[in-house]
Amino acid sequence: MKFFYTHCLLWLLLAGIYLGCSGEKSHVTVAKPSTPDSIDYSFKMGVNLNEQVDVADMQDIADSKTKWVRCFIEVIDLYKAGTINTDAKIAAYNSLKSKGYKTVLSLKFNFLKNGFPAKDGQDWNNYLSFISTLLAKVMPYTDVLIVGNEPFIEAAPATWNEPLNSFYKEATDKVHTYFEQNNIEKPIFLGAFDNMYQTTQQTNAGYLNLLAFAKATSYLAGIDLHIHHNSEAEMTSALNFAASKIRADQKMLVTEFSLMKYWRSYNDSAIAPAFIKAAEASASDSIELPPSSVTKNYQYIDYALKNPRPAQEWYAFWANSPYLAAKSSYLCTAYQSFLATGNVYLSFYALRQSYPDNTDFTVSTDPWVLNGLFLNRSVQQVNGRNQKSYSFLDQFQKIAENENPCQ
Incomplete structure (x- = not known):
């Protein structure tokens, strides 16, 4: 009898489902993201370096007074080059922690440049397998990981539903598996979802399916947004729409935002x-x-x-x-928008001018x-x-x- 009760309790813990030992099912509970309770999810703003960490001025970062820095890595390019151990950008990124910064890293897969490989083909599987190799290199120096940079901008529209959804779902699972195998308890986000104030994006099957995956995936801490816009109303629309597509216990990142489209007009x-x-x-x-x-x-x-x-x-x-x-008070306006949304964790603004x-x-x-x-x-x-x-x-x-x- 003791064995029976011990076995029953173990099964309950593994399944996460409350059952009477009679076998009757009660209610199902959704697991929380696999991140420590000690994470401070209060709003903060950092600097965005994109892929330019190796050329950024460290004194400029220090003068900004932030402790948060965001970068991205071109995963496919790095895989093809075979230079993960000598890459200057990775070395510069990994050095940020020793300088006292908190770091956010986006994994960029540029399928617009490289094309999607055949699903479950050799290149497809090699790209996914390389994620573990890359994580081994950067995760000791990373506080928050984002699967994706701009998935929909970095892929042809005809691929937005499939194979894009399948790839990013598998990539996200690869990251989660690596975290579990290596006892890493850090937030994983998915994105970035761009132009979410536009009706075409809000009704697109590819966007909606990936958002639904993010909401349904218990280990995801939330989603990332990029909001380059014309008006304050567009910023508010993007934030509100994205917030309506995630769970109450999830957060949002805004790793890029600006008035670029307003300036361009x-x-x-x-x-x-x-x-x-x-x-x-x-x-x-x-x-x-x-x-x-x-x-x-x-x-x-x-x-x-x-x-x-x-x-x-x-x-x-x-x-x-x-x-x-x-628009000279733009960062004040953006700050108010992020706080009003209530669940924006981190936002990042451009540190420097990048122009050839x-x-x-x-x-x-x-x-x-x-x-x-x-x-x-x-x-x-x-x-x-x-x-x-x-x-x-x-x-x-x-x-x-x-x-x-x-x-």
Whole structure:
């Protein structure tokens, strides 16, 4: 009889289902994510480096005052190169922990570039198997892991439901299995889900099926979002829609967000007369008139990228361009949106300007360079240091120190 009761209790613990020993079934309980109860899920904001950790200025990161850094790794490229033990980006990423930072890593699978292999074929299985090799290299230095970077942007639309869903489900299971086998208790997220304010995404079978998988998978701590948008309403819509698709005990990350699409809508607008007037009135050479051929916003940005400007001139361009000045409190606005949602755990904002040398910035170029906290491309250094953004860094530093950036 003692054996019978002991066996019954063991079965109950393994199944997670309450049963009477008579064999009658009561209710089913959903297991919580396999993360320690000690994790502090209060909202925090960090810096996003994407794949640029090996070229980022460590002093800029320190000056941001955050303790959180997010990066991604190009998994397929790394697998094909066979350089996991010598890769400069992995080495730089792994060094962040020794510098005192908390780290978030996204596993990027660029199927738009590489194409999806045959499901369950050799390449398919090799990509999935490589995940364990990669995790062995980075998990000692990682606090939060995200399966995916931008799955739907990094795959052709015809693949969004299948094989995309099957691959990311298997990849997520591979990560979870590795964590269990190695006694790792760290949060696993899935994503990032992009453009979630758009009806086309909110009704797409591929998106909805992957969101449903995230909600139904007990070990997932939540989902990741990328929100590059035009308006505050789009930010709110994306957050609210995503929140409606996860469990009450799950969280959301926003590892990328910006007003890039808003900035882009003004690329072709004329440079504001107020900026020209400010340059004409300048008593020094700190604010110079742009060349006469530079008459549009995108042309001035191109001019600055090719001929870095004094910080005072760049600030004058922002202060006197109504479309830029109107959004000078953007990080305050975003901060309020994230807090209002109630379940955003971490958000990440661009640290630096990433733009290739000797490349034209055209009317159709996405103006990511207007986002950065530090101006390493469009503005001249002072005493060997990158200069801060017009207003965003000041707000960011307050958020990083748990202060209200809106005051």
